[in-house]
Amino acid sequence: MLGLLIEFSKSAVLAVQEYVQLQVATIRGVFSRPFYFHDVVEQFDAIGIGSLTVVLLTGFFTGAVLALQSGITLDQFGARPFVGRLISASMIKELGPVLTGLMLAGRIGSGIAAELGSMVVTDQINALRALGTDPVRKLVVPRVLAGFFMTPVLTVISDTVGILGGWIVAV
Numbered sequence: 001m002l003g004l005l006i007e008f009s010k011s012a013v014l015a016v017q018e019y020v021q022l023q024v025a026t027i028r029g030v031f032s033r034p035f036y037f038h039d040v041v042e043q044f045d046a047i048g049i050g051s052l053t054v055v056l057l058t059g060f061f062t063g064a065v066l067a068l069q070s071g072i073t074l075d076q077f078g079a080r081p082f083v084g085r086l087i088s089a090s091m092i093k094e095l096g097p098v099l100t101g102l103m104l105a106g107r108i109g110s111g112i113a114a115e116l117g118s119m120v121v122t123d124q125i126n127a128l129r130a131l132g133t134d135p136v137r138k139l140v141v142p143r144v145l146a147g148f149f150m151t152p153v154l155t156v157i158s159d160t161v162g163i164l165g166g167w168i169v170a171v
Helices: 004-031 036-077 081-121 125-130 135-170
Strands: none
Touching: 004 081, 004 135, 036 135, 081 125, 081 135, 125 135
16 A cells, blocks of 8 residues: 555656656747747647637637626616626636636647647657757747747637627627
């Protein structure tokens, strides 16, 4: 029993250590050469433009449902004119960022995991190392930068479309 606990603890500490090493290598890769600008632009397209449909649909229908549900409730108290404030505050402060993050985590996270996983299985990562290219700088840094810069942009788009969806339903 104690041996299992020790093995579990060792594997947990090893996983955290590997994660921290990857994060340090990623941060170093952002600020050092070579910088793969073309790969970053490709990831902007894949993460930003590729996720736009999901973010637009999620934001629009969230705002519409929020307006519909809150309008019915606020009507009982004669506070129907406050639906717009409720929708805009809810979308900007809470729902827009959270739902955008969830959509990106689901869509982009699974896509990146599948892409990099298939590269490991087909030994493409080892081929990059054999060619003298750092796989973290070539594969991880562009994806992290694209996610870092596109998430706020997609959040603003989600907020705007959510408020528009709420406005359409509320009017």
